[in-house]
Amino acid sequence: MTRRSHVPPSPLPQLSGIDPVRLRLPPDPEGRWPALGSYLAERYAGTRGAESMARLLAAGRVLGPGGRVLRPEDPYEPGGWIFFHRDMPPEPRVPFPIRVVYRDGHLLVVDKPHFLATTPRGSHVFQTALARLREELDLPALSPAHRLDRMTAGLVMFSIRPEDRGAYQLLFQNRQVRKEYEALAVHDPAVELPRTVRSHIEKVRGVMAAAEVPGAEPNAESLVELTAVREGLGRYRLTPRTGRTHQLRVHMNALGLPILGDPVYPVVAEPADPADYRRPLQLLARTLAFTDPVTGLSHQLETGLTLQAWDDRPGWETGPLPEETV
Incomplete structure (x- = not known):
């Protein structure tokens, strides 16, 4: 067995929450x-x-x-x-706070706003939940237990201590966390709900949209329930039983119920102005329920965020974001 080589400590500190x-x-x-x-x-x-x-x-x-x-x-x-440290171009600040929902010596759970990536990737580096929380809370060793899409808001879990990181990540890998999401989409009485949607989803690197592969063995499963209707708008409870990229967005689109504000499904929109925050994707990670593998505590955590289109229907429409001048 090859022994992993020793990595010497970095002589450089973090820069705005980013490791060298x-x-x-x-x-x-x-x-x-x-x-x-x-x-x-x-x-x-x-x-x-x-x-x-x-x-x-x-x-x-x-x-x-x-x-x-x-x-x-x-x-x-x-x-x-x-x-x-890489030279990075300036990033526009995402002008929404990150609210702490739960914190102890091992675990941090926050409400991530729309438009903020969970971890550094591509052009989003400093304006990510991880980098901002490391700085704002003075937690340089903070690491994510899982991720939410940049366009999705709601609960995200982080490990505070490096020695606990594996235990919290295994919770998600072993499907020991019950997650519920809320989404807003048009209401179509012809779509029979509740329904469990199963399909095979593939996401190709460099391609914006994930795709369902007909006839392939299902690798994604979501329970879709309608919880309320208002003026042609439906409020849906989504319970993913797997964790494929864009899974809930793909499954809602497959039902003919694309989530409001989605810039990818059913049609990939032209890039919007990165400083335009008027029409966020109406998808919210609402609850996380799990037993803490480190402390043994049972947690049932709920977001404090809401989906704005439910109370502000005028001006909202299904489909991609409007084109903007970049």
């Missing part, structure tokens, strides 16, 4: 890289990071263990470690 990049230099049996700069130039060649890495090296912002500043001409050291 830790990069281990690979073996070089053929001597292709006489200097560190030649390796990094080849590694990032043809990517947007090539110029950025050259700037970081020139500015002395790439460090080795212990804080030693590394230069492009330094000898290449196979198996060595380097540390740096």
Whole structure:
């Protein structure tokens, strides 16, 4: 069995809640890289990071263990470690607070607002629940137990201590958390509910929308219930029994009930102005029920957020967000 190599502590602190990049230099049996700069130039060649890495090296912002500043001409050291913070473009601040629903010494559960990603990904790095909570609550070791889509609001669980992270993540992997969501969509009396929807959902990397694969073995299951009707609008309780990407949005669309404000289903919309927060996806993670694997406490937690279209129907319509000038 191969023993995992020791990772030295980073000489760089977190930056606005984001850890520095830790990069281990690979073996070089053929001597292709006489200097560190030649390796990094080849590694990032043809990517947007090539110029950025050259700037970081020139500015002395790439460090080795212990804080030693590394230069492009330094000898290449196979198996060595380097540390740096990527240059990131400015991100518009998502102007909604994150409310703490529950906190103890091990566990943090919050209400994530619409438009805020759970964890850094793509163009959303600093404006994520993880980065903001690490800074706002001074919890640098905070890590997510699961994720919500950026467009979905509601309850998200985080582990406060690194040694507890695996136990909380296993709760979701082993389906030991009961989750209920609330969604708003048009009411269609022809759609018989309650109903359990089962299908095979696949999400291809780089493609915005997930898709159902006809005839394939189901890998996604959702219970859909209608709980109220108002002026042609339906309020639905959604209980996912699996956790595929976009599962609830795909299943509601398959029923002919696309969720209000959805920019992907049934049609992928043109990119909206990132500062336009007028029409959030009307999907909310409402409850989390579970037994804490660390403390043994039984939790039944409920969001304090609401879906605005239920009380503000005028101006809302099904389908994608309107096109905006970016």
